[in-house]
Amino acid sequence: MMLIPCPHCGPRNETEFRYGGQAHVAYPRDPYALTDEQWGRYLFYRENPKGQFAERWVHTAGCRKWFNALRDTVTYEFLSTEATPGAAS
Amino acid sequence: MDDLRISPLQHLHHRLAEAGSDGPRGVRLRELAFSTQIGLRAEPGSAAHQRLAEVLGGLPGAVGETTGSPQQTATLWLAPDEFLTLAAPDSDHLLDQLKEALGDDPGQVVDLSANRTTVELIGGAARETLEKGVPADLHPRSFGIDQAVTTTLGPVPVLLWRTGENSFRVLLRSSYAEYLAHWLLDAVREFQVTS
Ligand SMILES: [Zn+2]
Numbered sequence: 001m002m003l004i005p006c007p008h009c010g011p012r013n014e015t016e017f018r019y020g021g022q023a024h025v026a027y028p029r030d031p032y033a034l035t036d037e038q039w040g041r042y043l044f045y046r047e048n049p050k051g052q053f054a055e056r057w058v059h060t061a062g063c064r065k066w067f068n069a070l071r072d073t074v075t076y077e078f079l080s081t082e083a084t085p086g087a088a089s
Numbered sequence: 090m091d092d093l094r095i096s097p098l099q100h101l102h103h104r105l106a107e108a109g110s111d112g113p114r115g116v117r118l119r120e121l122a123f124s125t126q127i128g129l130r131a132e133p134g135s136a137a138h139q140r141l142a143e144v145l146g147g148l149p150g151a152v153g154e155t156t157g158s159p160q161q162t163a164t165l166w167l168a169p170d171e172f173l174t175l176a177a178p179d180s181d182h183l184l185d186q187l188k189e190a191l192g193d194d195p196g197q198v199v200d201l202s203a204n205r206t207t208v209e210l211i212g213g214a215a216r217e218t219l220e221k222g223v224p225a226d227l228h229p230r231s232f233g234i235d236q237a238v239t240t241t242l243g244p245v246p247v248l249l250w251r252t253g254e255n256s257f258r259v260l261l262r263s264s265y266a267e268y269l270a271h272w273l274l275d276a277v278r279e280f281q282v283t284s
Contacts, residue, residue, distance in 0.1 A: 008169055
């Protein structure tokens with residue numbers, strides 16, 4: 001069982017969390033200006049690095065807040081977590 | 090009205106009572122039904138947060154913290170901007186006071202009283218019973234009196250509140266109550282054997 005450090009609740013079991021994919025994927029400023037290919041890339045294409053990866057996680061069984069995490073995809077180690085701006089801290 | 094309402098565990102009250110035992114290795118189970126539960130949301134630092142805190146004599150500021158007292162009105166920390174206030178059954182007056190304190194500001198004051206029921210465990214074996222199914226560290230060095238956490242008991246999401254040296258309250262959603270009561274009845278069986 002992995003311990004994931006929630007920025008609000010501290011270290012908790014991984015079973016309390018859900019994964020939210022790559023972090024910092026901005027919603028297109030004007031979705032109507034995109035081609036179908038660009039929209040498809042926004043919706044479905046994500047990085048898949050070997051090593052450090054910035055991800056979104058949500059503490060579903062705890063404070064229910066989304067936060068950003070930097071995780072090593074090889075070792076699974078959580079290098080850092082930070083509250084998402086807007087989620088009260 | 091009172092004789093018309095049926096709590097989620099009413100049909101198991103006698104079994105919960107029978108399953109209990111006293112002494113240093115004993116634990117007693119009972120349902121605390123119909124408590125008033127008020128869900129609060131307000132951003133820390135906002136005027137609404139401050140007004141709600143004034144009504145309640147303070148809002149908890151960090152994970153695990155509670156304010157007030159289990160005997161009267163208490164507020165548990167759920168998230169930085171989310172809290173659960175617990176009070177005696179039918180505390181409509183408190184609900185009105187909190188609604189008034191929030192006013193039209195962003196946030197919420199919602200009567201969630203029917204959402205959860207409460208099972209209380211009291212006795213020398215209360216912690217040991219809970220430790221069979223709670224992944225959170227319940228050792229007194231990390232889970233002190235008046236602390237409360239969101240966690241799981243077996244597979245069931247619960248709020249666990251340590252209200253005294255050997256007393257704990259498990260706040261669970263009513264639809265899981267039947268299952269969890271049977272889970273607890275099973276978990277305390279070993280303590281019924283007196284030596
Ligand atoms: Zn959390």
